Amino acid sequence: xxxxxxxxxxxxxxxxxxxxxxxxxxxxxxxxxxxxxxxxxxxxxxxxxxxxxxxxxxxxxxxxxxxxxxxxxxxxxxxxxxxxxxxxxxxxxxxxxxxxxxxxxxxxxxxxxxxxxxxxxxxxxxxxxxxxxxxxxxxxxxxxxxxxxxxxxxxxxxxxxxxxxxxxxxxxxxxxxxxxxxxxxxxxxxxxxxxxxxxxxxxxxxxxxxxxxxxxxxxxxxxxxxxxxxxxxxxxxxxxxxxxxxxxxxxxxxxxxxxxxxxxxxxxxxxxxxxxxxxxxxxxxxxxxxxxxxxxxxxxxxxxxxxxxxxxxxxxxxxxxxxxxxxxxxxxxxxxxxxxxxxxxxxxxxxxxxxxxxxxxxx
Ligand code: FE
Numbered sequence: 457x458x459x460x461x462x463x464x465x466x467x468x469x470x471x472x473x474x475x476x477x478x479x480x481x482x483x484x485x486x487x488x489x490x491x492x493x494x495x496x497x498x499x500x501x502x503x504x505x506x507x508x509x510x511x512x513x514x515x516x517x518x519x520x521x522x523x524x525x526x527x528x529x530x531x532x533x534x535x536x537x538x539x540x541x542x543x544x545x546x547x548x549x550x551x552x553x554x555x556x557x558x559x560x561x562x563x564x565x566x567x568x569x570x571x572x573x574x575x576x577x578x579x580x581x582x583x584x585x586x587x588x589x590x591x592x593x594x595x596x597x598x599x600x601x602x603x604x605x606x607x608x609x610x611x612x613x614x615x616x617x618x619x620x621x622x623x624x625x626x627x628x629x630x631x632x633x634x635x636x637x638x639x640x641x642x643x644x645x646x647x648x649x650x651x652x653x654x655x656x657x658x659x660x661x662x663x664x665x666x667x668x669x670x671x672x673x674x675x676x677x678x679x680x681x682x683x684x685x686x687x688x689x690x691x692x693x694x695x696x697x698x699x700x701x702x703x704x705x706x707x708x709x710x711x712x713x714x715x716x717x718x719x720x721x722x723x724x725x726x727x728x729x730x731x732x733x734x735x736x737x738x739x740x741x742x743x744x745x746x747x748x749x750x751x752x753x754x755x756x757x758x759x760x761x762x763x764x765x766x767x768x769x770x771x772x773x774x775x776x777x778x779x780x781x782x783x784x785x786x787x788x789x790x791x792x793x794x795x796x797x798x799x800x801x802x803x804x805x806x807x808x809x810x811x812x813x814x815x816x817x818x819x
Pocket of ligand 1: 656
């Protein structure tokens, strides 16, 4: 497979050239003079997605996960983490136990809850939240769990940190009413990540900058739902100016309604109503998103005016770094795995390449 005369967008820079792919890898890159109307970028990575096109990780069979992976290729997503919501530990254990063998684009799971603060539950089902991590997680952590979102103020957080560290699982702070001091302590313990910043975090105030202030002030990596609903364009730009593109990963946080018609759906046992692209619980609380990844990419560039290499960082490279997978994906280099997206200059997705195979072409 050859991509002739494309603009190559790598986290480190951009130039025009021809990219040859052989046996699932980028075999050769030949730089050329000139410009191109096509952009070749690393495939998108979504490390926080609950569901897509009616398939919800909480009810998904193994076959559903494979269908989800196929459907995600239509969105340019070549790596993702199906993300659970708060549920009894046995339910999560059974869900993970029956999930395999996983499609190759599923890098594992993100567990969002149940060890979060019930006062910051957002759209999570309060019935299944455990504000204490003193549970036996041995069986649960035998499965490919890559990220756990938890609140640092819960009982047993330090033990959870130690357990995650031992297992190579990334602990991400979320659904928290932590003050700045608590966030600082978590940072000193080694926690470096925040989930769907600044949603379900304590807000920034001038005498107590809260978890939101800590996210901006300390060297945390953050993920953001850039749908123009969870965060305003100005807020996204403000965060980009403070943190820079190196610390932001785009996520969809999508629910089953993503890629579907509007109407009534479900999240963690709670009814969700989708209208005007907005998903809410009966009381109006935002309940995940219907965002599709290419839209998040277009929104981010529109809201911030970031460069194309920066866009490759927020849409792919940074998330792969979180997954400690930056060695062979997330860059366009010879020898790297050919997980790529081809876009036009308006950032419309034209093709998705997964391990050297063309897995999606737009009409
Ligand atoms: Fe959440």
